[in-house]
Amino acid sequence: MSKQLIIDFVSEITPQLIESKDGKYKFRGIFQRADVKNGNGRIYPKKVLEKAVAKYQKLIQEGRALGMIEHPPDGKTRLDEAAIKVTSLTMNDKGEVIGEAEVLVGTPKGEILKNLIDNGVKFGISSRGSGTLIKRADGTVVVGEDYEFLAFDVVYDPSTPGAFPETIKESREDKPMELTLETLKKDYPELVEAIKKEAKEELRQEFEERVIEAIEQKVSKIREEVKEELLSDPEIAGAKVAVEGILDILKPFISEGIAGEHLEELKEEIKNLKESLKKKEDEIKHLKEELERKEIALYIEQKLSESPDGDKIREAGILKEAKSKEQVDKLIQEFEESIRKTINEDKEPKGKGVNESRQKLSLSEIHRKLGLPVIGG
CATH class of the missing domain: 3.90.20 (Hemagglutinin Ectodomain; Chain B)
Structure with missing residues (x-):
């Protein structure tokens, strides 16, 4: 299984001009999310993103965390096409990767982005990374532990069909990954x-x-x-x-x-x-x-x-005299319908589910409402 170029649109950023001595344009927002299936059906486990964020710090420190306007067709970042520089990337307790980037004012692409911001144009941020993908039986794709961020690019319309290929083979790192039960348990x-x-x-x-x-x-x-x-x-x-x-x-x-x-x-x-x-x-x-x-x-x-009311039905003892499967089905159905009717009559506040309501009703209360004998008085 080889590493692939993985592109995912994360969020729409509202650019803000941060006042400073040199008047730089900076924007801030969520650059990636953990443990949530995104629009491409992929899930980034939290520990995978934690490792990727930690590894990306080196690029930030070296001033090489560059991004472009729209994703490059070959997946490669080029200096003459750079429009932004990521200056901060952290991860909070919610599993959100919070990034801050600076517009490269004075460069050809940076000037384009600056003018777009001045004219009130909104844009999105999209991650570009490299790693393996594992497909589950339900169709969900999990990003592997070897994932790393390559760049964050500014994009206009990530919803355009065919705008972003789901995966592109990356030639610079094409090593097989051995999958065993032990590695799966670990990773x-x-x-x-x-x-x-x-x-x-x-x-x-x-x-x-x-x-x-x-x-x-x-x-x-x-x-x-x-x-x-x-x-x-x-x-x-x-x-x-x-x-x-x-x-x-x-x-x-x-x-x-x-x-x-x-x-x-x-x-x-x-x-x-x-x-x-x-x-x-x-x-x-x-x-x-x-x-x-x-x-x-x-x-x-x-x-x-x-039955979700199995324990209550057992305690009520209504099935002790059941003589046939049909009679069992009928008694259980009547008991469950009676409980639902009783719960509805109690007029629980909105936002509380049936299971929570059932838990709040004691067995003696249910017996009284259903006309059954109450055990222990």
Whole structure:
């Protein structure tokens, strides 16, 4: 990755004539901003600008911090085209780079700028620097740690399409920069944190999907096992059919008294078989209900984690008797709508968001407004 010429319009300067013995023209303003996406979609990290400002002091001290009227096509500053000289460049706590420059009165381009100022013409200041650019997934471009200021130029209309090329290859310094995880952590912590955040969200979603898939597979497996157990147990799978078949076979013989002596014994066996079958059916029913409760519990936790009122809904206990996902959704929706309605009725002052209003309402107040029982009196 090579260094590039980076040009960014920062602000419009209102020139002021500073009274002095020699009557020099000076102007002051914001020359660059940190941690804010500019019109070109680029962000200058604060520590990057701090290093660039510190390095630029040498040019100021040597009187070589020159700027031109409009950016030179080749990106090079030329003495015969110089119009201003930067005399001060500092950075405040807000991340604003404050610059002060002097018009080079008496030079060809300086005289042009002086006459423009005398005629009330406003102009903008635009930075010209060199460094690497790193593009994030969201399209934002972060300026690299190797960035340095080359000059600050006076410009008229930075919004003209095509007036400033986004990047121009710079031949005097074209060295590759090795990017590793360690260098990214050191030089671009914000970029690394953004990547981590995105990765955590993807992992969370993947984990939830895998948990739900595992539960569904487990439920399906248990159902298959129960079904196989029923089919493999003659007392359960065949009991009902067997009993009905025996009765059908014995009916004619019982009426003729052939099997009369064994009738009571057969009835007792049939009764025991029916009771055994009923017991197994109850166990299966209980198992299914338990599985359904666990599915509902998991769904409740998922919905509470997604709701901004999850903690209040949990404390209110309105979901304890929920029997289905549809009922959970309905109760949560009603609770959230009731909270919003309650908050709106409170007529909060302008400028305060819903989340702040929710935080100010205690759980007992919400219970009273919603007609729910108040815990602890």
